[in-house]
Amino acid sequence: MTTPKGKDFGPYAINKVIDAVLDKTDLHHKTPHGLRHTHAIMLLESGADLKYVSERLGHTTVKITADV
Template sequence: MNYNFQTSDEHLIFHQQDGRSLRTNVVREYFKEICKRCELPMLSPHALRHTHAVHLLESGASLKYVSKRLGHASIKTTADTYLNITEKIEDDAIEKYQQYFN
């Protein structure tokens, strides 16, 4: 079957066949249904954004890169939102600091 899906010029994950973005409420309803079918807790699609940001930071991506990727106006917004969420970032920083002196 050929559905003729076009990719999104804006690199959207959820989009219509022609590449245009879906309305937020449509994505939210689809997401709720998928969570229900998979017997997962109900999460919002916005939770994916937070998860992605934390995974990027924990993997070592720079704060500047993550801030740009999320479209934040400043790095401070990203830092205030995400850096206090994960202990892994703190643990990795301490480990790198210790390795620096060894």
């Protein structure tokens, strides 16, 4: 993730952005990694192909995606 000026966000800044967004909802804190898992699960539940999800996550094999 990068800022509008193209600078990389550090881990603290990413969590701060996530918390600022979630403060406006009834949702609890999610880590960036937790959001990644949620994204993958939502894709699979909506009927996305496992190979597509694996490629989107950047996994080297579909087996890695399937095992998680």
